[in-house]
Every structure is written in C-alpha cells, then in structure tokens.
Amino acid sequence: MALLEAAGLGKRYGTKRVLWDVDLAFEAGEIAGVLGVNGAGKTTLLGCLAGMIGWDRGEVRLGGERLDRGRLDQRQRMMFLPGEGFHFGGADTIRNAAIFSELWRGIEAQPPIDLEEWLERLGLLEIAFESVETLSRGERYKAVLLALHCADPEIWLIDEPFAAGMDARGMEAFRQLVLAAATRGRCIVYTTQFPELAARFADRVVVVGSGGVLLNESTKDRDPEELIRQLGQELGIHGAHS
Numbered sequence: 001m002a003l004l005e006a007a008g009l010g011k012r013y014g015t016k017r018v019l020w021d022v023d024l025a026f027e028a029g030e031i032a033g034v035l036g037v038n039g040a041g042k043t044t045l046l047g048c049l050a051g052m053i054g055w056d057r058g059e060v061r062l063g064g065e066r067l068d069r070g071r072l073d074q075r076q077r078m079m080f081l082p083g084e085g086f087h088f089g090g091a092d093t094i095r096n097a098a099i100f101s102e103l104w105r106g107i108e109a110q111p112p113i114d115l116e117e118w119l120e121r122l123g124l125l126e127i128a129f130e131s132v133e134t135l136s137r138g139e140r141y142k143a144v145l146l147a148l149h150c151a152d153p154e155i156w157l158i159d160e161p162f163a164a165g166m167d168a169r170g171m172e173a174f175r176q177l178v179l180a181a182a183t184r185g186r187c188i189v190y191t192t193q194f195p196e197l198a199a200r201f202a203d204r205v206v207v208v209g210s211g212g213v214l215l216n217e218s219t220k221d222r223d224p225e226e227l228i229r230q231l232g233q234e235l236g237i238h239g240a241h242s
C-alpha cells in the first residue's frame with residue numbers, strides 16, 4: 001500500500017483552478033521529484049499533501065487512511081519544508097534541530113544522524129551556535145535541513161531544495177542525507193525546476209500541469225538522457241525532442 005496518496009485531488013484559489021483530479025501515490029523509501037512550469041501548482045500540491053493547504057475535491061491518504069487536516073497525529077507524520085525554510089526565533093542551529101526533534105519525536109529521542117559529522121559536512125560547524133536568523137540564506141536553509149533530519153518524519157515534502165541558496169557542498173550533503181533517509185524508509189517528495197536533477201536524483205519523476213499529472217514515471221531502468229528529453233518536452237523546453 002502506498003504511504004502517501006492524492007486521489008482525485010483538486011484545489012481552487014477563488015475562481016482559479018490550480019489542481020484538478022490529481023492522482024498520485026508515493027511509497028515508503030521512495031524519492032520523488034515533482035516538476036512543472038511556474039504556476040503549475042507544485043507548491044500547492046505539496047502543501048495539500050502535507051495538510052497545510054485545504055483542497056476542494058478528492059482526498060489525501062496517509063497509509064491508506066483519509067488525511068484529516070485537524071488530526072495532529074497524522075500531520076506529525078510529515079513535514080513540509082518551504083523554499084525559504086523556517087526556524088524557531090532566536091535559536092541557534094543546534095537548539096533549532098533539538099526543538100524539531102523534540103516536537104516530532106519526543107524529548108528522549110536521539111538524532112537519527114551524527115549531528116557533529118553533518119554540521120561539518122554541511123559547513124555549519126563553525127557557526128553552529130549562531131542564531132539561525134543571522135545566518136546567510138544558504139546557511140539558514142542548511143540549518144533548517146538539519147532540523148528536518150532531526151525531526152525525521154515519515155514523509156518529507158520539500159519545496160525547491162536545489163534553489164534554496166545552498167552551495168555545491170550543501171547540495172551534495174543534502175543528497176546524501178536524503179538517500180540515507182530513504183534507506184530508513186522515509187518518503188521524500190521534492191519539487192524542482194531542473195529535469196536533469198530529477199532524472200538522476202529520484203526514483204520517480206512527476207510533471208504537473210494543466211491541473212493534472214502530465215507524467216508519472218519510475219526512473220528505474222530508464223536512460224537518464226532520454227528521460228531528461230521527455231521531461232523537457234512535457235515542460236515545453238524548446239528543442240527537447242527525442
């Protein structure tokens with residue numbers, strides 16, 4: 001059974017219909033990349049899947065059970081990370097990660113990762129005790145990512161991680177952290193504008209557009225170059241012909 005599903009999901013903002021009849025299913029241990037042109041509804045979709053944005057038709061299912069936005073026990077099984085991240089005011093990177101860990105997994109929980117090692121790998125060790133809000137955009141995003149990993153929910157919904165200002169070292173560390181999380185059975189769904197990236201760093205690629213799902217493919221056994229061309233075509237990239 002899929003861990004997270006959208007079934008006939010639809011969302012309007014006023015009279016503007018953004019999503020209409022979206023059917024998707026994501027498994028535990030799966031990494032999925034969601035693409036779509038600007039305004040296609042990627043952020044809206046992730047927000048709905050996380051229960052943060054209400055929908056008008058269809059439903060979201062969590063482990064086969066209908067997601068009720070009022071149920072904290074369901075909401076706690078996932079986390080939505082917006083492109084600008086979020087953090088607790090005044091907290092430094094370590095305190096911020098500890099707060100997320102306590103809120104999501106309880107006060108006794110040990111981090112699922114070696115915090116010091118990952119502070120080092122993300123380039124945050126020297127600034128680990130500085131307030132997150134005084135960090136640079138990329139540093140701040142890395143700090144929030146670390147907090148997400150310490151919270152370690154079953155489902156990670158991450159909006160545009162590869163456009164959040166992280167340097168190359170940060171993006172590589174992000175990839176490694178996500179792969180480790182998927183190995184622990186976490187389901188990771190992220191949005192991106194980069195077909196090359198999604199084709200090479202996802203088990204499944206999804207393209208949303210015109211209110212629905214234009215493409216939903218496993219990357220397994222696919223030639224990445226051919227998949228990139230197919231994604232490019234769906235995204236209307238001029239010259240992306242197979």
Ligand SMILES: Nc1ncnc2c1ncn2[C@@H]1O[C@H](COP(=O)(O)OP(=O)(O)OP(=O)(O)O)[C@@H](O)[C@H]1O
Nearest residue numbers: 013014016018036037038039040041042043044045
């Ligand atoms: N709170 C809102 N009120 C009204 N319209 C909204 C709201 N949020 C999003 N929209 C509209 O819904 C559409 C989809 O927005 P969304 O942010 O989900 O797209 P996106 O695919 O994530 O876009 P981008 O690639 O530019 O980040 C857009 O046309 C946007 O104007």
